[in-house]
Amino acid sequence: MLSAYRGLPAASRLxxxxxxxxxxxxxxxxxFLAGYMNGLGYAAGTIGLVLALRMLAQQGLTLFTGAAADRxxxxxxxxxxxxxxxxxxxxxxxxxxxxxxxxxAMLTGLAGAVFGPAVRAYLMQDAGERRAEAFALLNTVGHAGALIGPLLGALLIAVDFRLVAGVACAVFAVLTLGQVLVLPARPVPRLETSLLQGWHEVLTNRRFLLFALGGSxxxxxxxxLYLALPVEAQRVSGVEAAVSAVFIASTLIGIFGSVPLTSWFKARYSEGASMAAGLALMGAGFGPLALAGPALADAPAGRWSTGGLLAVLPVLLGTxxxxxxxAVANPFSMTLLPQVGSERLGGTYYGFYYLVQALAATVVNVAVGQLLDRFGQGPGRALPFLFLLLVGLAGAGLISWMSGTGRLAPRSPSGRRSTSGSGRPQPG
Structure with missing residues (x-):
């Protein structure tokens, strides 16, 4: 991991x-937002709607913020x-x-919409041929922050949720100042394409639209990770600490697994096949919850117990x-995006990609929230998790088909896709 970090340009390391x-x-x-809202008396469906609106603001507005980053x-x-x-x-x-x-929540999403495409467009240009490794490392350091964040939050939430939010506010104030002082500026190439022309190019790029649909x-x-997993962990264990356990398990695997997993898949499979495998694994992660959920009753609120500890194991296994x-799907999706789209309009393509993601995530989040509310216990509890399993398999199937038919291969200078029979780009 350190060698991968040292191999990147200075700006990418920053x-x-x-x-x-x-x-x-x-x-x-x-x-802790879902638990905080639950404590205020809001139903899971309402919490799911708030989280969906946050994601919609973050991913949907990238349509405009991605184009702004290009210009x-x-x-x-x-x-x-x-x-x-x-x-x-x-x-x-x-x-x-x-x-x-x-x-x-929506302002939080708007902020992510502003810097999300910009970070990835900057890294796409700066990392060059080391893009897959750079995006895998971006996942690793992101997971490291995601590990420390919930641990610190678990300590502060015992005082008050508002204290947690205040500390986060201070963290971003330091980050804002740091970017002003340290992050180097890059030349902004003059675009001959207008905003509407750029959007038209994206909307008429059929293979990009198919890729965005599968990647959604x-x-x-x-x-x-913010709705079904923490809600189920708290339901079966009876304690908020189980939410932290979910995030700790997720982030530890992300920290130590992102770079090795990316390298392993890159050495053996095409980028499209690797992304499809990652999506299938994400969906399969809800299998243990679908199997165990119907058999587990709501745990009484309180401290850790042996029963609560055993009950949360399927959630941790699924996580x-x-x-x-x-860890597998994300680096390869970010690497494939400029291949099916365009490096010249990288921010615009990232923006449209995240818009499609947001629409799909909003529908799925609201549906899962409603299913969690309606089927609290018993056989019906498997339904939200089976639904999520099918979402993962559907996305994996579409990306796998695109890879196998050469629709993810980079274009040659003549504008044609250059592929082997397996869908891999031809060497040289």
Missing amino acids: LMINMFGINLGFFLVLP LGARPMIILGCALRVLAFGLFTLVGSLPGLIAA AYFALFGQ ALFTVGT
């Missing part, structure tokens, strides 16, 4: 530090996004009503499998 801080601040708050440059967008997170988490310290929580399973499933899938 982005790794930035991502660590971003996830540290973010995961201080988000893992204004990635650096100012990264700085602005961190500054908006200061405002978002500051708002969480002041509100408790549903409209206020929705506003704070990633965010639809990843969002369950482990799910996280292996995310």
Whole structure:
């Protein structure tokens, strides 16, 4: 991991530090938001809607922020996004009503929309041929921040959720200042393509649209790290600490597994086959919950017990499998995106990609929230998890088909796809 970090350009290394801080601040708050809202009396369906709106704001608005990064440059967008997170988490310290929580959640998403495509477009250009390794390392440092965030949050939540949000606000204030002082500016190439022409190019790129549809399973499933997994962990164990256990298991696998898993798959399979495998593993992660959920009753609220510890094991097993899938799927999806899209309009393509992701994630999040509310115990408890399993398999099937038919291969200078019979790019 250290050798991969040292092999990156200086600006890319700075982005790794930035991502660590971003996830540290973010995961201080988000893992505990569902529990906080539940304590305020909100139903799982309402919580799912708030989380879906946050994701919709983050992924949907990238349609505009990605295009802005192409035209204004990635650096100012990264700085602005961190500054908006200061405002978002500051708002969480002041509100408790549903409209206020929705506003704070959506502002959190807007901030992510501003810096998300910019970070990836900057890294895509800066890392060059080491993109897969760079995005895998970005996952690793992100998971490291996601590990420390919930641990610190678990300590602070015992005092008050508003204290957790206040500390996150301070983290993003430091990040904003750091990006202003340290992150180097990059030349912004002049684009001959207008905003509408860029959007038209994306919307008429059929293989990109198919790729975005298949890849939308990633965010639809990843969002369950904040909804289905923590809700089920707390239900069967009876304690909020189980939520931290879910995130700790996820982040430890992400820290130590992202780079080795990416290298292992890259050496053996095409990028498309690797991404498809990752999506299938993410969906399979909900299999243990579907099997065990119907047999487990709601645990009484209280301290850890032997029964609660055993009951949460299927959730942790599913989380482990799910996280292996995310570690495999994400780096290859980020590597494939400029191949099916365009490096020239990298931010615009990232923006549209995240818009499709957001729409799919919103539908899935609301559906899962409703299913969790309706089927609290008994045989029906398997339904939300079986639904998520099917989402993962559907996304994996579409990406696998695109890979096998050569639709993910990079274009040759003549504009044609260059593939072997297996769907891999031809050498040279």
